[in-house]
Ligand SMILES: Cc1ncc(C[n+]2csc(CCOP(=O)(O)OP(=O)(O)O)c2C)c(N)n1
Ligand code: SF4
C-alpha cells in the first residue's frame with residue numbers, strides 16, 4: 516500500500532488535498548476587491564517594495580483614484596514609456612518641487628466641479644521629506660482635501676542612491692559612502708517624517724508597511740473615507756533591494772523586522788492624536804533588521820548602538836505623545 520502511495524506524483528497528491536480542504540480567505544484578501552490595473556510585467560527591479568505597494572493601493576482603494584506624482588522610481592511605470600502605458604489609472608506627472616501644490620489644484624477643481632474624486636499624491640521620500648517638503652507642509656496646514664502617500668525607500672534611488680532626509684544613521688549611499696576613515700555612511704540621524712506631519716494636526720496621519728497588509732489596507736480605506744475632511748498623510752516603508760543591498764526575496768522580511776524592532780512603528784493620528792495600531796511586546800534589537808542588508812554591513816557595535824538609541828528615543832517620543840494627546844485637550848480657538 517505504501518509503495519503505491521509513493522508512486523503517486525507529489526504534485527497530484529497536493530492538488531487533491533487542496534481540493535478537499537476549504538480555504539478560508541485571509542483578512543487581506545477581503546480588502547482586495549478591485550482589479551490590479553498594472554500590466555503583469557513592469558519596469559521595477561525584482562523585489563521592489565514600491566511595486567508591491569503601487570499594485571496594492573488601487574486594489575484596495577479602487578481604480579477610480581487619480582494619482583499624481585513626480586520624477587522617481589515610480590515615474591517610468593506611472594508615466595509610461597514610448598507612448599505606451601503600464602496601467603489604466605488616471606495619472607498626472609508633476610515636478611518634485613511642486614507635487615503637493617499640483618495635487619491641491621486637482622483636488623480643488625474636483626471639489627468645485629462637484630466631482631467626488633480621490634486625489635492621491637504619490638511620492639518618494641526625496642520629494643516628500645526634502646525637495647517638495649515646503650508645499651507638502653503648506654497643503655497640510657491649509658488642510659487641502661487629498662491624500663498624500665510617501666513611499667519611503669530612504670534615498671534618491673532613481674538617480675543613483677543618494678542620501679535623503681529619511682536615510683537612517685550609518686547607511687551607505689553614494690553620497691554617504693563607506694570607505695576612508697572619514698566616510699562611514701550617513702553621520703546624521705534620519706528625520707521622522709510621519710511625526711512631523713502628524714504635528715500639522717491634519718485629519719489623518721499614519722505609518723504602514725508591506726509586512727502588515729491588513730493594517731495598511733485599513734489605513735488606505737480610512738484615508739479615503741476621511742479625505743473630504745481634509746489632508747491625509749501616509750508614510751509607508753517600502754524597501755529598495757537594489758539600493759539597500761537587500762536580497763529581493765527579503766523585502767517583506769525587512770518590513771517585518773523593521774516593525775518588530777520598532778525601527779518603523781505602526782501608528783495613526785486623528786487630528787494629531789496618536790494611537791499605536793500595533794504594539795510590539797518584546798522589541799527585537801535593531802541588528803536583527805540591519806543584518807539583512809549591505810547598506811549597514813560596515814556598522815561597528817558603537818555605530819549600531821547610536822542607531823538603536825535613536826530608535827529607542829523616537830519610540831519613547833511617540834509613546835509620550837500618544838499619552839499626552841489622549842490626556843490633554845487642545846485649547847479652543849475664539850471661533851469655537
Ligand atoms: C527639483 C529636482 N531636483 C532633482 C531632480 C532629479 N531627480 C529625478 S528623480 C530623483 C530621485 C527622487 O527620489 P525619491 O523621491 O526618493 O524617489 P525614488 O527615486 O527613491 O523612488 C531626483 C533627485 C528633479 N527631477 N527635480
Ligand atoms: S532602484 Fe529600488 S525603488 Fe527603484 S525600482 Fe529598483 S528596487 Fe525599486
Ligand SMILES: [Mg+2]
Pocket residue numbers: 639640641666667668669670671672679
Ligand atoms: Mg526615495
